[in-house]
Amino acid sequence: MQARKKGNAQGIDVSHHQGTIDFKKVAGDGISFVFIKATQGKSFRSKTFLKFVKDAKAAGLLIGVYHYVDDSATTPETARQEAANFVSAIKDAGGIAAFDLPPAMDYESNKSGLSKAALTSVAKAFLQEVERLTGVRPIVYTYPSFIGNFSGLSDYPLWIARYSSTQVPPGASGWSRWDF
Template sequence: MQARKKGNAQGIDVSRYQGKIDWKAVKEDGISFAFIKASQGKSYRDKTFIGNAQAARAVGVLVGAYHYVDDSAITPEDARKEAANFVSAIDSAGGIAAFDLPPVMDYESNKSGLSKSALTSVAKAFLQEVERLTGVRPIVYTYPSFIGNFSGLSDYPLWIARYSSTQVPPGASGWSRWDFWQYSDGSAGGTLPSGTHKVAGIAGPVDLNEFDGTADELRTRFSKKPSVPKEEDATVKDGSFQINGENVGKALLFDGKTHVPLRVLADALGIPLRWDNAKKVAYLNNRKLQSVKLVEGTSYVQLRPIAESYGAEISWDAKNKIAGLKTKGDK
């Protein structure tokens, strides 16, 4: 993977262990971004999350939230429950739109002795559920010693931990570059551009990170926000959506991603759907969808994250512009 370079945006990640933080001093010490622990497992919430998120945003630090995947997550269903806890924590701090950076899956432990395929299944279920609930593609955080457990996840942005200023993280599991590098735990590893591990405003050690680019480039890299849907034009209007081989509606492309009618998809998967027409907000299983497109009065959502979260198979016939969905139980 690539080395650190001069001018990269500097950041930290924090939890309750950092205690009281003077975020104004942190910002003035050259820290551009912070990832803040929100949750762990199916129910734990970091008690400092909301306060840290609000205080960091108030002084202009770019903020993201992270969730530690617990060793009790041994099935995809466990992972989806953890994702629900994470998104609920984010909602309590203002919702995903209040955060500058994508949500993060911190997955680094396997005390349950899961196989590599089982670990990947847990990771994939968590990531897909977070994206389904927030409309934002998550980041994967892990260590070089753990990343080899994953397969097929390299299209997610990577935040890698390797405590060194000279030894770059090795490429692995399909990743050949990092977006974020945690280069120090506050004592070992590389130092800030100032030559120290110490960050003003924090009494003890704190993890040090950098983004592969400037602070302005970081804002641009993750600038897309979910919003109240508005009427939009699609890049493809003549595609079709098939469920178990039967045409059921249009398929549209936005930014290269396939979108299909929300109500049709919900009915096919048996997911309870509620639409608040006044606010133009959709709820699946009582969870607000953050990314909905309105075209000619019909609500469209991205097919892949929702379908795969509920065990359905999807396909895309580029030649004929057909999006296909095969529900569970259909042969």
């Protein structure tokens, strides 16, 4: 995959785990976009999601939203239920038009021991349902050592975790470039 360049836009992802965030300070530090966790699983809704959206928007940041696919999603049907939870939270925040960036699926755990085919099937069902319900093609978020669990998803934009400012993520599972 391509190397990072000094001129690339800098962004962060946040969730309720970060507690209170001063988004004006974040913007002042050169961050231009933020992905905010909205949901996880079939029913979890972040209590900070709507406040973070409002505060990040007021700070002038570009905003995206993400859902954490948890280990209870073991079938396409449960993946679609998770997508419904996610899209419901998006609607509560003003709908997909309230966001500057595409919605994202954060998928980075396989404690259920799903096969590569089953994991990909869950991911694909989630992505297709989000796109069907919002009309916007979602992004896949994962980290370099987990990406190999997917196959056939490289038509979706990729947001790859960056743990190093110099290390280039290897190409994997059909992706040859990242978008975020």
